Amino acid sequence: MPKHLFASRFIIKRSILFRALAVGLGLSFVSTFAVESAIASDKKDVRMTVMMEYDKFPLKMQILIPNKEKAINFGETAILPLDQPFPASGVFLDGTTRKTGGNTPFMMAIENRTDATHYFFASTHILKPDEAGFGIRIACLCVHKIFSVPPKSKWYRIGNINLSNFTFTDSVTILHRLHGTTLKEIEDKKMQRLLYRGVE
Amino acid sequence: MAMNTRTNPIEVLLRKLTGLCATALLASLSLTGVSWAQTAANSTTTEKQLKPVEPEKPAMVEVKLEWNYKNFPLRIRAFELSDPMNLDLNRNFTVPNIQASPLTSELRSINVRKGSFRNFALVVQNDSDRDVYFYVSPHDMNPSTLSLGTRFRCLCYGHVYRAPAKMTWYRTVQMRAEKEADGSKLKIDHAVIGLSDKELEALKASSLKQ
Secondary structure: OOHHHHHHHHHHHHHHHHHHHHHHHHHHHHHHHHHHHHHHHHOOEEEEEEEEEEEOOOOOEEEEEEOOOOOOOOOOEEEEEOOOOOOEEEEOOOOEEEEOOEEEEEEEEEEEOOOOOEEEEEOOOEEEOHHHHOOEEEEOOOOOOEEEEOOOEEEEEEEEEEEOOOOOOOEEEEEEEEEEEOHHHHHHOOOHHHEOOOOO | OHHHHOOOHHHHHHHHHHHHHHHHHHHHHHHHHHHHHHHHHHHHHHHHHOOOOOOOOOOEEEEEEEEEEEOOOOOEEEEEEOOOOOOOOOOEEEEOOOOOOOEEEEEOOEEEEOOEEEEEEEEEEEOOOOOEEEEEOOOEEEOHHHHOOEEEEOOOOOOOEEEOOOEEEEEEEEEEEOOOOOOOEEEEEEEEEEOOHHHHHHHHHHHHHO
C-alpha cells in the first residue's frame, strides 16, 4: 500500500475515533445531568418542629438557629454569662422547612436568671407522625445524662436534624420531655455518675 | 497403800491449769454479762440515734414491649436466645423456622438486673407467601423518667427491614439498666410501619439513584 494512502486511512480512522469519543462524552454528560436533575427534582420539603414538654422544670428552652459564621459542632454544650448573647442567628420557628438530603443544626438554649442551679434531663425523643421514623435522624440532648444550668447564666447545646434523601413524610415534630431534678434528689438517688461532665 | 496416796506431779499441774482456765472463763462471762447489761441500759438512747432505714431500690427493671402496628400484617415477639452472651449484637438473621435457630422460648416481659444488661431477640415469623418490608419509629418509654438509666438498643434506627416469605427473621438486641435506674417497671412503645408496594417502589427507585 502506498504510504500516503495508509496515512489517509489512519487519519480517517482517527477522526472516527475522536468523533465517537466526543459523542460518548456528550452523551455521558447529558445522562449525568439528567440523573442529577431527576434526583434534585426528587428532593422535597420537610417541615420541622421541635417541641419541649416540661416536668418539674421551671426554666424554658428556646430553639434557635446556630450562627453559621461560627464553626458548628454537633453536641457542643456550653455555659455563658447572662450578658453574653447566644451564638445564634435567629429563632428556629415551628414548621421551618428544609429540603431532604442534608443536616439542619439547631440550638437548645436556656436562660437561668434565678439564683439557683437547675438540673434537668431529657427523655428519649418521640417523632410524630410515626412515619418520620424512617429517613430522619436526630442528635439532641437525650443522652442519658443530667445537665445543669448554673445561676445567672445561659446554657446551650447544639443538636442536628439529618434528613436522608428519601422520607415517607413531609413533616416531622420532634418532642422531648424535660424532667427537672435537684442536687438533693441526685445525691439521695446516688445519681452523681449521670451528671454531664463532657462531650456526649 | 503408800503408792495409792502419792500424787502424780503432772496430774497436779493439769488440775491447776484446769482451775485457771475455769476462772478465766467465769471472768470473761461476767464481763460479757456486764456489757450486755450496759447495752440493755443504753438501748433506749441507741434507738433514738438510729436513722430510719430507707427501702432499697428494687434490684430489677421489668420491661414490657408494646407494638403498635400500621399496615403490618405480622407480629413482633421477643425471644430468649440459647447463648445470649455470645452473639453479634444488632444484627439481622433469617432462619427457616424457630426450631432450627438459637431462639428458645418467648419472653412476655424482659427482666433486667440493675447495673447489668440482657441480650435477646426480636422475632418476626412470616408464614405468608410474600416478603414483608417494615420500619420502626423511635420508641416511647413510660414512665419517661426511666429514660435516664435505661437503654434499649433495638430496631428503631431508621432502617427498612425485610422479613422474607416463609421464613423467620430475627434481630439481636440489648436492654441495659444502669444501677441508677429509678423505677422497677418500664413500658416501651414502638410504632411498626409496613411498606406498601408503592412505597417500596418509591424507596427502591430513590436508593438506586443514590
